[in-house]
Amino acid sequence: GAVVSQHPSRVICKSGTSVKIECRSLDFQATTMFWYRQFPKQSLMLMATSNEGSKATYEQGVEKDKFLINHASLTLSTLTVTSAHPEDSSFYICSASNSFLTYEQYFGPGTRLTVT
Amino acid sequence: GENVEQHPSTLSVQEGDSAVIKCTYSDSASNYFPWYKQELGKGPQLIIDIRSNVGEKKDQRIAVTLNKTAKHFSLHITETQPEDSAVYFCAASTTGGGNKLTFGTGTQLKVEL
Numbered sequence: 250g251a252v253v254s255q256h257p258s259r260v261i262c263k264s265g266t267s268v269k270i271e272c273r274s275l276d277f278q279a280t281t282m283f284w285y286r287q288f289p290k291q292s293l294m295l296m297a298t299s300n301e302g303s304k305a306t307y308e309q310g311v312e313k314d315k316f317l318i319n320h321a322s323l324t325l326s327t328l329t330v331t332s333a334h335p336e337d338s339s340f341y342i343c344s345a346s347n348s349f350l351t352y353e354q355y356f357g358p359g360t361r362l363t364v365t
Numbered sequence: 366g367e368n369v370e371q372h373p374s375t376l377s378v379q380e381g382d383s384a385v386i387k388c389t390y391s392d393s394a395s396n397y398f399p400w401y402k403q404e405l406g407k408g409p410q411l412i413i414d415i416r417s418n419v420g421e422k423k424d425q426r427i428a429v430t431l432n433k434t435a436k437h438f439s440l441h442i443t444e445t446q447p448e449d450s451a452v453y454f455c456a457a458s459t460t461g462g463g464n465k466l467t468f469g470t471g472t473q474l475k476v477e478l
Contacts, residue, residue, distance in 0.1 A: 253408075255408075283465065283466075291470075291471075292454060292468045292469065292470050292471050293409070293454070293468045294468075295465055295466070295467075298465055342408050342409070348464075352397045352399075352414070352416065352458070353399070353411060353414065354399075354411075354466060355411075356401070356408040356409045356410070356411075357408050358407055358408045359406070359407065359408045361406070
């Protein structure tokens with residue numbers, strides 16, 4: 250399958266600061282990227298869907314001004330958690346898809362965010 | 366919106382036995398059903414998927430069945446091995462990769478020696 254990377258794999262930040270997470274599709278062009286959040290022992294919850302060159306579509310209950318998503322190219326999407334608080338500590342996972350080619354979503358390895 | 370239920374939440378089997386995980390979905394428009402394996406601290410990995418135009422798909426020790434009428438699909442793992450131990454998630458989607466996945470709640474599979 251296709252390869253999706255995330256950077257960083259782990260990040261610790263202080264409360265009130267912002268942190269950026271990158272998601273890259275390494276060997277295919279991703280027309281759509283998805284961002285998920287996963288709390289311990291829970292399922293993946295979709296936060297937002299972004300299409301290349303368009304504004305992201307956020308799921309109900311997800312603050313778009315807090316979780317800034319940029320999908321400026323077919324291989325890169327970024328999620329910025331602004332003014333992070335301890336309750337934002339979670340495992341953030343992206344996935345990438347090319348809806349013209351396949352049904353599949355390819356998932357990144359995840360980023361563990363800890364806000365102190 | 367779509368709702369996916371998954372059972373059981375935990376499953377313990379002896380090495381060599383079979384494991385079955387079941388999911389039900391609510392939206393009759395859903396037409397793509399992937400299964401993911403997630404190991405601790407890692408992202409989900411697709412292990413098998415099925416589209417609504419087929420009833421069964423098999424890949425070595427893994428098979429998935431789909432009953433569109435009843436809106437449920439199942440994952441079958443035969444000859445389980447310790448390395449099969451992980452959390453498994455089912456998901457459902459409409460029209461494919463460009464549309465969002467709705468995940469089940471996950472099944473913690475433990476294969477005991």
